[in-house]
Amino acid sequence: MVTTPTALLVHGAFADAGSWSGVIEELQNHGIPVVAPPNPLRGLASDAAYIASQAAQIDGPVVLVGHSYGGAVISVAGIAENVVGLVYVAAYIPEQGESLGELQGRFPLSPLVGSLKEKTYPVDGGESAVEVTIDPEAFPAIFAADVPASLTKVLAVAQRPLAASTFTETASAAAWKDKPSWALVAGADEAINPEVERFGAKRAGATVVEIEGASHAVAVSRPKDVAELIREAVRATG
Template structure:
């Protein structure tokens, strides 16, 4: 670990209670103050999955936009995110959950984007075969509930409630299951051409109880990008079950006081 990171880790640990979680790795640079936040949802979800986070960011005075991804290909999803970024005026935090970590890694090279936030998210390097990387870690239970219908994949109710959003109240998880957006069968095969986290300060929220993506894979990705990292006692859907902690992490990336 670099000396500058060791020093910043001491300072960050003093503020850890603001997130209600455990700091793992911290950056030393103070992020520029952002005026916008662009939120990007993951697979088997839509933009409303950020509904509990958005009001907290708006209350802090940030302009917030939630992207609606088609989930048909990496290129299509990146294009949808770039269209939203084009409408922003000023420094912008780009946030991705789950699959959307791939999207923000690619679209995050936009000059308006000052910082990146990853929430239980993929974070491939440029050109990396992320599926091969993920195969080095345990296959999580949710995968057994992924069902292909005419080239599109959905999660079964059992997998969604038990594993995808296992820490959510039953009725809330059931509502999210009913509104899940199918993904193209080939969605996860797309490869990025850049990895914006090499050049942009990054934050990462690990879900310790994740049954969709291995928490150890999340930890590896966070450490690889030298992200300021917190760990939450959460399912894959920490943005739903822990909205305050996720909002606080985004506010930190936006250079806003807690």
């Protein structure tokens, strides 16, 4: 019988599962099973359903870890029966019935909002929908100010777009109400106002760690610190 929870890592917008590489290495070095599936980034309900299905197919308990928009995804997907804990990394932590726009609208907007570029993509029925990325010129300062410049240039052109509808879609659940949670606040985050992260973490009753000077890409720049918080959640729920 599997007793050590598997850490299921959910990336956020403008990134992919490769953003967890350093964290994955740290967790593997400590013998923690880990998976990092792609987050479709097409809509909160559909993304959460996909991640919940991934969790449900894992043998044994699961700790969901969400970065950025991935925090909203795990808040909904976390109602899956075998999910035993939630870890938020520089993330949104919405209440049931709340949208990301409503949550971040409680506080001054981050520089991210004025640096988004819109494009369209096809959806069923021959219609089109809007997706957003960060202006590549603004990406380093907004997303990854503490990551080497040579790497941010790569990350800026490898962004995965986020469906714009995710900012207005409301969360159908708030798994943190019933399951223990941990949260890492990136103190120098320019993508999500750190006050949004602090507010959500406090409301969820999460165990909070704050890293002063950390950018939104804290999983890239500070993988050991992120992995340690995940390890704490795994130890507490295993």
